Amino acid sequence: MLLAMKRMEERLPSNFLRIHRSYIVNMNHVQEVTKNRIVMDADTYLPIGDMYKEALSNYLADKYLGR
DSSP: OHHHHHHHHHHSOTTEEEEETTEEEEGGGOOEEOSSEEEEETTEEEEOOGGGHHHHHHHHHHHHSOO
């Protein structure tokens, strides 16, 4: 399963980001990012895996802080 997720991650456009070993999200649909989770809508909260926090932080910095 992890290999399939890795292949999928490599083929998706840059607005898709892996946030957990089980989740790849379209960052265009994220409503909120907190320390440990992403809010997609009123009913969908996804955890952020420790291994993916740095990549998420870098994405947000590049996209929204212009670094």
